[in-house]
Amino acid sequence: METFCINIFGRIVPMYGIMISAGIIIAGAVGYKLVIREGLSEDDFFILSGIVLLFGMFGAKLLYLIINWKEIEWGKILEWNYIQQLLGGGFVFYGGLIGGILGLVLVNQISDINVMNYVKTAIPCLPIAHGFGRIGCFFAGCCYGIPYDGPFCVDYQAPTLAPVGISLFPVQLLEAIADFLIAVIIIDLIVKKGQGMFGIYLYLTSYVIIRFLLENFRGDSERGRWLLFSTSQWISLGIGCIIGGFCLFKIYKKRRREKWELHH
């Protein structure tokens, strides 16, 4: 396939940008519906969303620049076109996730908004936006898969970022499907049970497992790698350990309370 671009009033717009925008708008609309359904304030939701988006963009860009710092042309760093190029291209999802969480912590500290209520309700927004981003990657030819010639293989033609003329595994689409599936399952649970911490646990646990596995099917070589795993696999492992530790702590606390109640 060729990189898919569309022409809007004489300007060429690749699907990557369209998909990022569509993902944010659709995720915002779904989040809005869920928030209204739970009786929360729509204004607080949009305030939170804006701050999370700003911090998320900053975090995603910062981690991308840290990983690719060797490729930055420091001689051009003061040129406006180069700054635009650096700012516009390349975002690392995990950087965005960490940045977004920092944004939430900041809002929780400085305002009277009950951040956790909104996070618990609007958590499906994250996989929805991410899924659209991955479809954008598929169209742009970035984040491509390993060479593969089985069913559903994709063969990019010039000009793309993927190697030309080699059949590749459509890892971007597989990740997008996984993201949408996670979102549908969490929305279904929220609609049936109401908001709860289960949505956050379910999202983080399922995503880190899926991401860790799918990293093995990624073929783009410019990404950070240390020892056996890629940067994203290390981050997946780290998040997995934090969730696991937190769950064990909760189980330990629950058992201790049960024992205490038995004795008193």
Add this chain to the structure above:
Amino acid sequence: MGVASLVLGIISIVLGVFGFGVPVGAILGIVGTVLGSMAKKNDPANSLAKSGFVCSVVGTAISLAFFVACVGCAGCATAGSAGLLSGL
């Protein structure tokens, strides 16, 4: 805050549509959305805040589409030599 949101929303639409300073357009649009929501929260009947909110959302969407698009095209042209779109 409603006026500030409207001004930021209009600037972000202009920056996005004309394609210069699009990263700034996206950031201004998001800040405008936050300010518009804060103004709407304080006074739900504030029509300036509502207009500012809508303009900011539209400006953010346009700027983000063109923002990543510009580099998308540059990335396509260099066909991976820069590796700029190879987010993890």
